[in-house]
Amino acid sequence: MLSLTALAATAAERVDVGVFAPGSLTEWESRSFEGKTDYRLSGDGESRVLEAACDGTASAIARRVPVDLKATPVLHWQWRVDGVHEGLDERSKAGDDFAARVYVIRDGGLLKWRTRAINYVWAGSSEAGQHWPNPFTDQAMMVAVQAGPPDDTGAWVSESRNVRADFERFYDLDLDTVDAVAIMTDCDNAGGQAAAAYRNLYFAPE
Template structure:
């Protein structure tokens, strides 16, 4: 190869690389870069990397419940996690999202609890408490709701400026409910409870779990899921009046 031919090839390679770089910058600018170009941003803020609980998560509170569960960032086995202390209380932390679930969406997490509730029972309102639960909220579908349900939701929106979600999945650490059982919440059939842990055999241990949200929604509600509007952690003891602690590591949402 002559010196002239080598110089031409080098210039062509430089131009090609410049075009590729500009393409990546364009993708970055419009938020279109794929995982083959860039590492994907996590869909849920990671507890392990947060400076405070306000970094992507916000309080999830409920009417007529004044005593709130305490959430704080702590270190466990060298990893930053969220510690929840429920003492006759109820509230959660929610990450707001707006995601189309597609054909499959996996939710992975690790949690640990100090105890299960002696009087916990998912089949009863008086026992509707869990030392740990993951709450997945879906978009409300007004075309499938009755007149009174739509009117109630509209009133809430006008009064509080808050749009209520529709159906929800709750992954729970149950007491009496066998694992893998789906059951309607004792207060509303718009929320389906899924026992992913049950009993005290694994109390005090980190437990790793993975669920396909789309498959679980189909089983729970018999239809395809609408958009996902939020994912929350929640430790509550307002019905039983008991006390427990739970620890949550990062929640990870992925599309297989």
């Protein structure tokens, strides 16, 4: 039997956010911006993933899960895209469409103006490593983690970001916790279609 100390250490090793093997999205809430992106689970058992497809639509799914950034500051995830929205001015409202987004949210609670988010995107026009304020709100920062069409359509790409360091870099905030993670595949501003898939979202120590 594990001691309480060992259990605490094990719990601190990772915080699962989007491990879809159990086969349910009941802990995820939907928010529509324009129609609804189609989110569905596919595959079986440990190979189950979240697939997303949009057709002139934009909606996100989010899960509220408090994360201790002092213990587990690094967000890991895997994603794939069938293609990207090319030729858009992604810094404009008309071009704010992305085949895949994963974003982390610090909720301001009743003080909504204190909410902050970092939006990690698979960009179509921007270069990987670039960042810019979201054109709809100054409470979200866009960060291009991947850019351009995938080298191998259907191939999974693994990512990791130190969320605590990113909040300090982009907002000059030294956060101990964040409150939620969201996923979105959207096509509403420029129209068109896009498809992506997500799996294995979790926080871990540095």
